[in-house]
Amino acid sequence: MKRDLQALTNSRFGVRFALWIGRNTPLPFAYRFGNWLADQFARRDNAMTRAVRANQWVVRGETASPAELKQYVRQVFRHAARCFADLYHRLHSPEEMKRIVPLTPEAEDIIAHSGFDTPGAFVVAPHLSAFDLVLMTVAYHGMNGMVLTHGRPTGGYEIQNRLRAETGLQIVPLRGPETEAQAIEYMRAGGIAITGVDRPLRNKKKRVHFFGRPSPLPTGHIRMALAADVPVVVAAAQQQPDEKYHIRVSPPIPMRRMNDPEAEIRRNAEAVLEVMAEYIRQHPEQWLMYYPVWPEAMEELFG
Numbered sequence: 001m002k003r004d005l006q007a008l009t010n011s012r013f014g015v016r017f018a019l020w021i022g023r024n025t026p027l028p029f030a031y032r033f034g035n036w037l038a039d040q041f042a043r044r045d046n047a048m049t050r051a052v053r054a055n056q057w058v059v060r061g062e063t064a065s066p067a068e069l070k071q072y073v074r075q076v077f078r079h080a081a082r083c084f085a086d087l088y089h090r091l092h093s094p095e096e097m098k099r100i101v102p103l104t105p106e107a108e109d110i111i112a113h114s115g116f117d118t119p120g121a122f123v124v125a126p127h128l129s130a131f132d133l134v135l136m137t138v139a140y141h142g143m144n145g146m147v148l149t150h151g152r153p154t155g156g157y158e159i160q161n162r163l164r165a166e167t168g169l170q171i172v173p174l175r176g177p178e179t180e181a182q183a184i185e186y187m188r189a190g191g192i193a194i195t196g197v198d199r200p201l202r203n204k205k206k207r208v209h210f211f212g213r214p215s216p217l218p219t220g221h222i223r224m225a226l227a228a229d230v231p232v233v234v235a236a237a238q239q240q241p242d243e244k245y246h247i248r249v250s251p252p253i254p255m256r257r258m259n260d261p262e263a264e265i266r267r268n269a270e271a272v273l274e275v276m277a278e279y280i281r282q283h284p285e286q287w288l289m290y291y292p293v294w295p296e297a298m299e300e301l302f303g
Contacts, residue, residue: 002184002295009074010157011155011156012156012158012159013154013155014155014156015155015156015159015160016156016159017112018084018088019091019159021033021034021085021088022084022085022087022088022089022091023088023089023091023092023094023268024286025087027085027089030085030088030089031081031082031085032058033083034078034081034082034084034085035078036302037081038074038077038078038080038081039074039077039078041077042070042073042074042077042078046232048107048290049073049296050292050301050302051290051291051293051298052072052073052076052077052289052290053070053072053290053301054292054293054294054297054298054301054302055200055287055289055291055292055293055294055297056069056072056073056076056284056287057069057073057297057301058211058213058294058297059211059277059280059281059284059287060072060284060292062297072284073272074288075285076285076287076288078130079239079285079286079288080288082239083130083132083133083239085290086100086121086130086133086245087130087132087133087136088193089186091163093142095280096139096173097133097136097137097140098125098140098141100133100136100137100243100244100245101130101133101134101244101245101246101247102246103138103141103247104246104247104248104249106247106248107138107210107235107247107249108251109249110123110138110192110233110235111138111141111142111143113143113192114142114143114145114191114192115144115190116144116189116190116191117190119190119191119230119253120186120188120189120191120192120193120230120251121187121192121193121230121231121232122187122193122194122195122221122224122225122228122230122231122232122233123145123192123193123194123232123233123234123235124195124196124197124232124233124235124272124276125195125196125197125234125235125236126197126198126235126236126276126279126280126281126287126289127194127196127198127199127239127287127288127289128236128237128238128279128283128286128287128288129236129237129238129239129245129283129286129288130245131196131236131237131288132160132163132164132238133237133245134235134237134247135164135169135188135194135220136163136164136167136169138170138247139164139169140167143169144168144169144170144191144192144193145169145170145191145192145193145194146169146170146172146182146183146186146191146192146193146194146272147164147169147170147171147172147193147194147195148172148173148174148179148183148193148195149161149171149173149174149283150173150174150194151173151174151175151176151179152173152175161173169194174195180220180223180224183224183228184224184227184228185189185228187224187225187230188228190217190232193221193224195219195221197218197221197272197273197276198217198289198293199217199218199291200215200216200217200278200287200291200293200295200301201216201218202216203216204218205219206219206262206266208266208269208270208273209270209273210270210273210277210293210294211277211294213294213296213297214296215293215294216295217269217273217293219265219266219269220281221266221272222255222265222269222272223265224256225255225268226257226264226265226268229255229256230250230255231252231253231255232253232255232268233249233250233251233252233253234249234250234272234275234276234279235247235248235249235250236248236276236280237280237284237286238279238282238283238286239283241289247248248279250275251264253268253271253272253275255268256268256271277299
């Protein structure tokens, strides 16, 4: 397979193929096929598998052997396949989605506070487990929200955004100051903005510490939360032994005001990331991050 694996999985073809498998095959077959495909991907030595290997090395304490890291990559890809199968097989059955995503009291509280009659908030999430399945399920339970997505979605991302929008969520590609201003006003009015914040940014010079290492992670959510004067809430999906996807929601994290704008952004971002890190530590094999979160770790492992 000469095509870049990351490009293939995010392509229109890749997402449509996964949708077809999920919709048209029995779930046990989808699980078996997903495991087989995950194992084929995990055996390859390419940018994507190296990124997962480096990410797993850091979140597991930087002590894993090469053999252990190969197993961790396989576990990550197998879990991703399981999440896709569970989502796409139930995509047009909100009741089936609700059956495997039980609502926690914290999730019920978020839903209750998404109706513009209470103060707003910025909900941020890691790419942990079946995050799309959980997001769509809470929307079917009545949660309103503005989901800030990749600024220039193409191929498979466009399909994923369309599926999210079918639940009633407002999908807004993040494309600069105008979009940020829209999100800020939305939260000031009592709305909930939602985005993922664990995907590294290319060419970002200012770093924040995550798992004790500097990383080029985004901080725009902190800037917007400060401007809207709202707290940040960390939400995460975790698959538990009952094979259901449980929703973890942190208490609201108030934004600290500081005289130094750069330190203000960094310290608030790191406070949020520390909460997120704890959710990832609990289930590192479910962290579906295929980009190198720590470029220096890539250098240390692969030269």
